[in-house]
Amino acid sequence: MKILVAVKRVVDYNVKVYPKADGSGVEIANVKMSMNPFDEIAVEEAVRQKELGKATEIVVASIGVSQCQEVLRAALAMGADRAILVETDAAPEPLVVAKLLKALVEREQPNLVILGKQAIDDDCNQTGQMLAALLGWGQGAFASKLTLGEQEIEVIREIDGGLETVALKLPAVITADLRLNEPRYVKLPNIMKAKKKPLATLNPGDLGVVLATQLTTLKVAEPPKREAGIKVADAAELVAKLRNDVKVI
């Protein structure tokens, strides 16, 4: 069983970002970049399936600038076997990413594809569902537990009211939610080993995908700031304010 995992390079979740001065986008020059946190969970899950003896090979793929190699190496250090970079300077929309991943799926023929549920830069939460649609496969979106069988995968999904369990025919697409697992801490020897693992680079053209865009960003701005209010001394003062001043209780 082969698993393909998609990892995106994004601004580290601890970094506060700002709009560019002209409002044309987000200022990301010289900002710390990392693997999208949900994708770390996706890689971890694939590695655990391999450790359980259910998966035999893990291929990780990233689409973006050449520095995406760093997140691919990080995934290799976690335990992935091989990496593919689809190199482009464009920041493709989820539909285009899904088309590129579909082309990789056709080359690699994995039994399972795991993505993060959401990239924390665009907050789109789309790519996995789109990939599943393009392939005509089942989708286990927002997964918090996987049970991988021979023909089927059982997925517990996080939904608004609680949890839902579905069984998907393999091959299938999964998107990882936060509680699927806790990614491991990578040890130095594994980082060294990862440097020797294969990393192939392709162009979107090699995959026959045109980088069309349907969205134009007209403006990026910070939302109106909330001002800090006042401190109250105790519960009695708080209740009085809420009752008499703002009348919410």
Add this chain to the structure above:
Amino acid sequence: MTNLLVIAEHDHATLKAATLNTVTAARNIGGEIHLLVAGNHCAGAATASAKIPGIAKVLQVDADHYARHLAEDLAVLIAGLAKDYSHVLAPATTFGKNLMPRVAALLDVTQLSDIVGVENADTFVRPIYAGSMLATVRCSAPVTVITVRGTAFAAAASEGGAAPIETVPAAPPLGVTRFVGQELTTSERPELTAARIVVSGGRGMGSGEGFKLLEDIADKIGAAVGASRAAVDAGFVPNDYQIGQTGKIVAPELYIAVGISGAIQHLAGMKDSKIIVAINKDEEAPIFQIADYGLVGDLFKVLPELSAELDKLPPA
């Protein structure tokens, strides 16, 4: 002429509240609005949909394979219908987020997630980077597929309309996914995303037992109970309590954050609340920077006091 299709979220018998906010977003775009109610024996939800004022038509589809709202099957149906529409909208709930990207991909169009503003029929505002920024984006797709953040649009009225209900045939099942089971959290309290008041606990609550203090307060003021990710991860409360970038988005009249530090990923889910109260023992906690009322203190002392003060309060 713009024709808009709103995908109703429902439990077959009744409509989910988020559908009404989505209708308002559709109205802001302008045009003739149709509502799709796809399920199994969903006449109840279709009847409720027909009563929303300003809906031109309700499309009702009943089939066994829509009983569990599986995205795989619904997407085929909606993509088939979408050709007659300029816009297709659904709430940005886990239902809509699961479904709409699948619909968009079948139509070979991009999708707009979680819109919070409508500039015109092809330009929308949506949060990025955990809501720390708002992007205004123009969409050139032949069909604009959208999920709508409920807190950003007022709920449409649920009574007064009398739209015709048309029955539409089901699409064939895709047959790749099987529903196995569901485990829903039951609560007497209001639903988080619709509550007028939300009381939320974080890692500072210390345990599930600690949350009992919050629940006591919540019941006295008719509030829903929410949580930070840290509280959910620690197992104090179920996952569907989580508020934030990757949990639920709420914007109640009053939000009380207790033992929550105020990480940006948490703020993403609650900073549009009207009044924010923070109770935290660390006066440097970032949550105080956005709180209208801050109370510095140990929650295990403050919450019982708050409870006693609420008991003293004469009825409003």
